[in-house]
Amino acid sequence: MSNKGQIALVTGGSRGIGSAIVEELSVAGYTVVINHRDSERDAKALADRIGESLVVRADVADPDAVRAMAEQVLGAYGRLDVLVNNAGATMPGDWRTLDPSAWRRCLEVNLTGVFRCIQVFGPILAGTGRGRIVNIGSTYAGMGVGAIAAYAAAKAGVASLTALFAKELAPEVTVNLVAPGNIDTAMTRSVGPEFVESVIAGTPLRRLGEPAEIAALVRFLVSGEASFITGQTVVSDGGHALK
Template sequence: MTVARVALVTGGSRGIGRAVVERLADAGYSVVINYLNSGEAATDLIKYLPANVRALPVQADVSDHGSVVAMREKVAREFGRLDLLVNNAGQTLAGDWCTLEPTAWERVLQVNLTGVFNCIQIFAPLLSDSDQGRIVNISSVYAGIGTGFVAGYAAAKAAVPSLTRVFAKELAPRVLVNAVAPGDIDTEMTMAAGPEFISSTVEKTPIGRLGKPAEIAAVVAFLASRDAAFITGQTIVVDGGRTLGD
């Protein structure tokens, strides 16, 4: 009897995370859908997955170590294994750096950076027991685009590729660790920036449009596959050419 591989997607109820869950479920994975506040969206998502796929919604704040430990216990109890961790949970914070509140700055770093570390540290033993352990961290092209309007988000996402390289060495050869850096993707989070921002970023993107969540999910699925068995410590940019410059 073939046992389905198990994937945990943090921030899996919306946007890129939702697309990743759908792609992995279509590939036959059992999926753990982590969420913070979007429990209804996580439950609703399950209705759109293949009927034979096991799906478990789990509420946890990835920035809180104890909350992630509790999530690991639920995953271990329900599935007894983990083969793929997708660190997708994130929080943006747009605003003038001059007036950025210290608590807001700290929260963005905690979710986008500490959350990645917490999940890797706590789930690494389960992943190491897999014969195809994978971690895919979601960074952002804003890690390399200088803009003070998203200073905290950009700083945290810039650290993700560094953590990716660290853990690629620490967890080799049992677990492969890579990252994906999306450009501006057609999600609620991006749309919240408003039409002026959307128009400006599309103009700066050679392909001439926003990316689709499914296009990021496809790269995540590739990195999780046996076809990517000799790739680790890398960050793949998926941005329609946004960062090519003039």
């Protein structure tokens, strides 16, 4: 099926995995809305590279900002076909000393932000008759890592929301989750070099994943080829979670 005329929104789309998803969907023929919170320069540079697109600044944790983003998207295109909930923040820190404000912010962005976006955009996607939602989760959701306790807890919540909305929005919208392992992004490397070295050593494929590899999975899940897949988690972690 041709994707010409179809609109895709990628939250947190200016950098890392998000920017790779934006580029992948653009190549696949979608017109992409690039959401960011505070990286206007990166978002505009990405928009210049891919051509026709829309840059929208919004904090997904702010319900008013999400509603305003929906108004911008509908005002520009009158529809939305694909929502990729990618916006995220790790907030690393030992669970014993993690600041309450960091805990709250991590859950607001990674979990509440996903809920707010689906709450607002879900009915719009349903109106197309073949809407697609892909949530970006993490294999750390079920691994119990104290250094990223808030992030892991939030991503576990996203897995629950994926199952919930796969039921609630069917049959008009499919909802799936891509669970990356350790991907070579600034977010991953912000945890520290010792962390990066340890996860590579513990990964059977002995490397970090590439953002483009996650983007390819997203492109498949929003395609017509994946029309009978919903409520599922697709893991891409180089075997890191194998016991």
